[in-house]
Amino acid sequence: MILERLIKLVDACFEKGVSEGKWSNAAAGKYSVEVPKREGQGDYSTNMAMVMAGIEKKNPREIAGLLLELLSEDNAIIEKLEIAGPGFVNIFLKTQVWQDILNPVLASGENFGKSTIGNGKKVMVEFVSANPTGPLSIGHGRQAILGDAIARLLEATGHSVYREYYFNDAGRQMRVLGESTRARYLELQDKPFEFPEDGYQGEYIQDIAQSLLDEKGDSLSEQEDVLPFTEKAVEIIFADISSTLKRMGITFDNYYNEHSLYDEGHIDSVVQELRDKGLVYEKDDAVWFKTTEFGHEQDRVIIKKTGEPTYRLPDIAYHREKFKRNFDWMIDVFGSDHIATVPDVMAGLEALGYDSSKVTVVLHQFVTLTRNGKQVKMSTRKATFVTVDELLDMVGTDVARFYFMMRKADSQLEFDLDLATSEEKDNPVYYVQYGHARLCSIMRRAQDMGMSTISAENVDLSLLVEPEEIQLLKRISSFPGAIESAALELAPHRAIFFLMELAADWHSYYNKHKVIDPEHIEQAVTDARLCLVTALRLVFKNGLEMLGLTAPEKM
RNA sequence: GCCCGCGUAGCUCAGGGGAUAGAGCACAGGAUUCCUAAUCCUGGAGUCGUAGGUUCGAAUCCUACCGCGGGCACCA
Known part of the structure; x- marks a missing residue:
C-alpha cells in the first residue's frame, strides 16, 4: 500500500x-x-x-x-x-507513514489483502482432470492444491473464477477398467476369469467388484458387455475422488465430460473447420493436422484409421468451447507429462482463429516421494502409488496443502513422508499457525482485562517506535502486494513465503517485547501494540484462509 | 537425436538484471519468576553445474557443454 x-x-x-x-x-x-x-x-x-x-x-x-x-x-x-x-x-x-497504515488496515478487516485488480475478469481454472480410473495419487494431490490455490488467489484479487474438472469416462482406458472389475467380480465367486494384461491392479478394484456382488449377486456373471462393470467402477471411483477433494477443501463449479463434445457435434465441427481452412489432410487412412504450419516439426494425427480421434482433437474442441463460453483467461494446470500436448492445442486454437495467449498453462513437475530415505516409485496401474487419502490420513489437510503450495510449480517437489509425519514440531505449517494462535492468545488476554482490541481511535500510534514494530508495520503494508503478485504470477508459493517471513518477524518481536504488562508498560503503549496485534492477526488469518489453510485460535 | 523443466550451504529450497547471495532442516552453544518454548538468540558453512558472451552491473539474460527429471504414438 x-x-x-x-x-x-x-x-x-x-x-x-x-x-x-x-x-x-x-x-x-x-x-x-x-x-x-x-x-x-x-x-x-x-x-x-x-x-x-x-x-x-x-x-x-x-x-x-x-x-x-x-x-x-x-x-x-x-x-x-x-x-x-x-x-x-x-x-x-517518516516513521509516521508506517504507523498510519494501521487505521486503514483495521478498517478493511477481513478484506485486508484482497484487491480488485482482477476487475471481475472471467477466469477458468481447469485442474485435477483425472480420469476415473483410480483414487487420486500424490501427483494429483499437488495439482489439485496448486490449482485450488491459484483459483483462491485469483478470487482474492478480484477475478471471477470458475473451476472446472475435465474428464473422460469412455474409451480404451475405461474398457480396461471394466474388464479389470469383471475379472475381480468373477474371482470373488471362484469362477474362472481372465485378468486383462494391462489391467488395473489396485485393491480398490476388488472393493468395487464386491459392492457389485452385494448389489447384483451373481447376475452379471454371464454378462458379455463390460458396460455395467465400467459404470459401477466409474461411479464408485468418482465418489471416492470427490470425497478426497472435499477433504482437501476443494470444490468445482463444473465437471465437464469429454463425451459431450461428441454428442454436441463439437468434434466434427472442429475437423470441418480445419478442413475448410486447408489445415487437414488424409494419409494412410488417418486424418492429419498440419501442425508444421505452426512451426512444429511434424504433422499430427487427429483421427486414427480406426475412425477414433486422438486425444488432441477433443482437447482442441474442449478449449474452443472454453473460448465460446466467454472466458477472458483460461488457466490449465497440468502435470509435466502433458507437456507435449500443449503446443498441439495452442496450434489448434490459433488455426481456429482464437487468441491462444488467453490460455496459460501451468505445468508442475513431479512429486517424488521418499520413505525411509528411499524414493518410492509410483504407478497408477500397478497401484504402487500412495493416494492423497493416505497422505491426508498421515499428515492432515493443512500440512498437505502447505507442503504442496510451498514449492514453485517448475520445481520438482520432494515429499519426505518420514519428515512430514514424524517431525511435526518443526513443521513450517505449525510455525505460521502458531503465530496466529499467539496473537489470539494476547487478544483473549486483553479482552479479559477489559481492553479494546478493535479500534485504533484514541490510540497514539506514534508510540510504536521499536525497530521490530516498524519492521512488522512494513510487512503488513506489503501484504496486499504480495498476494497480488502471487496471484498474477500464478505462484502460490510466494504467498506461503510471505506468511513464513511474517511469522518469523512476529515470533521474534514476541520474544523481545511484551504487549500486555501493566507493571512495566504504560497503558498507552499497550493500546498501540494491541492495534498492531489486531492488524497482524488480520494478516495471518486472511493470508491463511486465502490459501485454504485454517487459522487456529489455540494450539 | 529433438523439445521442456531443474542444477544455489551437508539436505530441502527461495531469490530470476542491481549494492556485501538468503531461509528452513541438520549441527554446536545459549534464553522462560512475566501475553503459549509448536518460540527466540548466537555460530560455522557457498568457485550460485562448467565455459564463453551481452551489460555500467549477471546467480538472474544469450550460446555451447555436462548432470538429473519429464516428454517426443494412429496411448491419455
Whole structure:
C-alpha cells in the first residue's frame, strides 16, 4: 500500500524531469522502485538514474542528483534521501507513514489483502482432470492444491473464477477398467476369469467388484458387455475422488465430460473447420493436422484409421468451447507429462482463429516421494502409488496443502513422508499457525482485562517506535502486494513465503517485547501494540484462509 | 537425436538484471519468576553445474557443454 504510493510519487518526479527538460522520457517504464535487500539502504530505492544513464549516456550519480532534488520537494512522507552505490536513490520514509497504515488496515478487516485488480475478469481454472480410473495419487494431490490455490488467489484479487474438472469416462482406458472389475467380480465367486494384461491392479478394484456382488449377486456373471462393470467402477471411483477433494477443501463449479463434445457435434465441427481452412489432410487412412504450419516439426494425427480421434482433437474442441463460453483467461494446470500436448492445442486454437495467449498453462513437475530415505516409485496401474487419502490420513489437510503450495510449480517437489509425519514440531505449517494462535492468545488476554482490541481511535500510534514494530508495520503494508503478485504470477508459493517471513518477524518481536504488562508498560503503549496485534492477526488469518489453510485460535 | 523443466550451504529450497547471495532442516552453544518454548538468540558453512558472451552491473539474460527429471504414438 505504501509502495504503490511511492511508485506514483517517483513516476510524477520522472514526468516532471521530462517536462523540465532534465531528461527524455526514454526510460519510462524501465526503472523500478524496490525494497533494498540490506538494512541502511532506505525503506525503498529506485534504480532510475542507472537505467537512464545507459540511455542518456550520462553519469548515473549526476542524474541521481537531479532526481533527488525533485523527490525532496515532497516532505509529506519522505524523511531523508541519499545517493548510494552506483547510482541508487535510497528513500527513507517518516516513521509516521508506517504507523498510519494501521487505521486503514483495521478498517478493511477481513478484506485486508484482497484487491480488485482482477476487475471481475472471467477466469477458468481447469485442474485435477483425472480420469476415473483410480483414487487420486500424490501427483494429483499437488495439482489439485496448486490449482485450488491459484483459483483462491485469483478470487482474492478480484477475478471471477470458475473451476472446472475435465474428464473422460469412455474409451480404451475405461474398457480396461471394466474388464479389470469383471475379472475381480468373477474371482470373488471362484469362477474362472481372465485378468486383462494391462489391467488395473489396485485393491480398490476388488472393493468395487464386491459392492457389485452385494448389489447384483451373481447376475452379471454371464454378462458379455463390460458396460455395467465400467459404470459401477466409474461411479464408485468418482465418489471416492470427490470425497478426497472435499477433504482437501476443494470444490468445482463444473465437471465437464469429454463425451459431450461428441454428442454436441463439437468434434466434427472442429475437423470441418480445419478442413475448410486447408489445415487437414488424409494419409494412410488417418486424418492429419498440419501442425508444421505452426512451426512444429511434424504433422499430427487427429483421427486414427480406426475412425477414433486422438486425444488432441477433443482437447482442441474442449478449449474452443472454453473460448465460446466467454472466458477472458483460461488457466490449465497440468502435470509435466502433458507437456507435449500443449503446443498441439495452442496450434489448434490459433488455426481456429482464437487468441491462444488467453490460455496459460501451468505445468508442475513431479512429486517424488521418499520413505525411509528411499524414493518410492509410483504407478497408477500397478497401484504402487500412495493416494492423497493416505497422505491426508498421515499428515492432515493443512500440512498437505502447505507442503504442496510451498514449492514453485517448475520445481520438482520432494515429499519426505518420514519428515512430514514424524517431525511435526518443526513443521513450517505449525510455525505460521502458531503465530496466529499467539496473537489470539494476547487478544483473549486483553479482552479479559477489559481492553479494546478493535479500534485504533484514541490510540497514539506514534508510540510504536521499536525497530521490530516498524519492521512488522512494513510487512503488513506489503501484504496486499504480495498476494497480488502471487496471484498474477500464478505462484502460490510466494504467498506461503510471505506468511513464513511474517511469522518469523512476529515470533521474534514476541520474544523481545511484551504487549500486555501493566507493571512495566504504560497503558498507552499497550493500546498501540494491541492495534498492531489486531492488524497482524488480520494478516495471518486472511493470508491463511486465502490459501485454504485454517487459522487456529489455540494450539 | 529433438523439445521442456531443474542444477544455489551437508539436505530441502527461495531469490530470476542491481549494492556485501538468503531461509528452513541438520549441527554446536545459549534464553522462560512475566501475553503459549509448536518460540527466540548466537555460530560455522557457498568457485550460485562448467565455459564463453551481452551489460555500467549477471546467480538472474544469450550460446555451447555436462548432470538429473519429464516428454517426443494412429496411448491419455
